[in-house]
Amino acid sequence: MERKKYVIFTAAGSGTRMKASEPKQFLLLEGLPVLHRSIFAFVDACPDVNVVTVLPKEHLARWEELCLKYPLNVPQRIVHGGITRFHSVKNALAKVPDGAIVAVHDGVRPLVSAELICRMFEQMKHSRALIPVLPLTDTLKSLERSASGELKPTGEPDPDRSRIFGAQTPQMFLSEELKAAYSLPFDTSFTDDASVASRYGIPLSYIEGERNNIKITTPEDMPLASYFLNLR
Ligand code: C5P
Numbered sequence: 001m002e003r004k005k006y007v008i009f010t011a012a013g014s015g016t017r018m019k020a021s022e023p024k025q026f027l028l029l030e031g032l033p034v035l036h037r038s039i040f041a042f043v044d045a046c047p048d049v050n051v052v053t054v055l056p057k058e059h060l061a062r063w064e065e066l067c068l069k070y071p072l073n074v075p076q077r078i079v080h081g082g083i084t085r086f087h088s089v090k091n092a093l094a095k096v097p098d099g100a101i102v103a104v105h106d107g108v109r110p111l112v113s114a115e116l117i118c119r120m121f122e123q124m125k126h127s128r129a130l131i132p133v134l135p136l137t138d139t140l141k142s143l144e145r146s147a148s149g150e151l152k153p154t155g156e157p158d159p160d161r162s163r164i165f166g167a168q169t170p171q172m173f174l175s176e177e178l179k180a181a182y183s184l185p186f187d188t189s190f191t192d193d194a195s196v197a198s199r200y201g202i203p204l205s206y207i208e209g210e211r212n213n214i215k216i217t218t219p220e221d222m223p224l225a226s227y228f229l230n231l232r
Contacts, residue, residue, distance in 0.1 A: 004100040005049045005121060006175065007042050008092040011035050011107030012054045012081020023059060024216050025107040026066060030229050033066050034216055037110030037229075042103070042170075043074050045114035046121060051076040052095045053107070054088045086190045090182045098176035104193045105170040108216040111228050112170065116210055120172050129202050130172045131194045132209035133165035140164060167192055168209040177202050 011025040025035040032040075035053070042049055055063050057080045077095045081088040089104055096102050101124045105112065120130050140159040143151045171193045173181075178193065181200035190196050194204055212228045214221060 003124075003174075004097070005046060005103070006052060006096045006100050007049050007103040007105055007170070008052045008054065008089060008096070009035065009038055009105055009107040010054050010081075010085055010088050010092075011038075012056045012088040013085070013108075014056065022062065023056065026059070026062060027216075027222060029110060029216075029222065030226055032070055034110050034225075035063075035107045036066070036070055036072060038105060038107050038112070039072060039074060039076070041110060041112050041114065042105065042117060045117040049103075050096075050100075052079060052092045053077070054079045054081050054092045056081050084186070084190075085192075086182075086186050086196065089193060093175070093179050093182055096175045096179070098179065100175040101172055102175040102178055103170040103172045104178075106215055109169055109213055110216070111210075111225060112168075112213045113210060116207075116213070117170065120170060120207060123205070123207065124172050124174075127172075127205040128174055128177060129194065129197050129204045131204055131206050132168045132170070132213070133206050134168065134209040134211065136161055136164050136166055165206075166209075167194055168213050168215075169193075173197060173202070 014023060026033050029037055039051060051074055053076045055078060079092045079095060082091055123130055140161055142154045142156045142158050144154050146152055178197060181197045181202060184196060184200055198204055214225060216225055
């Protein structure tokens with residue numbers, strides 16, 4: 001029997017790097033909240049997907065307001081966020097049954113294409129974990145910050161750019177396996193789901209990500225996202 005599909009939208013960050021009056025997932029991108037655009041990307045690509053949305057407890061009322069003003073018409077389970085992204089995903093996984101395919105997607109990546117989402121769900125029929133990655137274009141330097149904030153070489157060789165890739169979301173897993181992986185104790189190196197799954201011993205498969213699938217993080221990302229959206 002085919003596995004049910006679930007998607008967890010992580011949207012419980014406070015967005016301090018954005019320096020905006022409200023969390024970046026709620027900012028309007030070409031007339032719709034960023035998080036709406038991320039949710040629509042999935043639901044349009046895959047209408048039978050089950051949606052779990054993780055939000056900061058203190059912003060639930062604002063989300064309800066936004067959902068009234070900009071109707072989603074999509075059933076969603078709302079989960080309270082945790083102290084880190086790891087804790088937020090762990091809370092959300094409690095709402096996902098075993099035996100499903102679960103995608104975890106940053107609520108602040110509204111530009112992911114339907115094509116990538118569909119291709120990944122299809123490939124998950126034969127994979128245990130699927131991670132979109134892109135080669136990095138910048139040259140990499142191994143540096144650390146001194147106590148005074150100055151950047152200094154670590155003394156280690158600079159990483160070889162040809163062997164380093166940037167990981168994006170959505171990342172997809174078999175739900176019972178990702179839930180088991182999230183029983184690991186928290187580690188600060190767990191900045192995405194692939195890092196948790198890999199530590200638990202789940203073999204990862206990779207797929208080419210998308211340049212436009214940016215994570216809205218700093219103020220200049222909003223005009224960039226508008227530009228990409230208008231190219232469609
Ligand atoms: O902080 P970072 O940019 O890695 O956040 C990636 C995603 O994880 C964002 O969509 C953010 O809202 C979410 N997040 C979360 N819970 C936290 C911290 C971040 O859901 N405690």
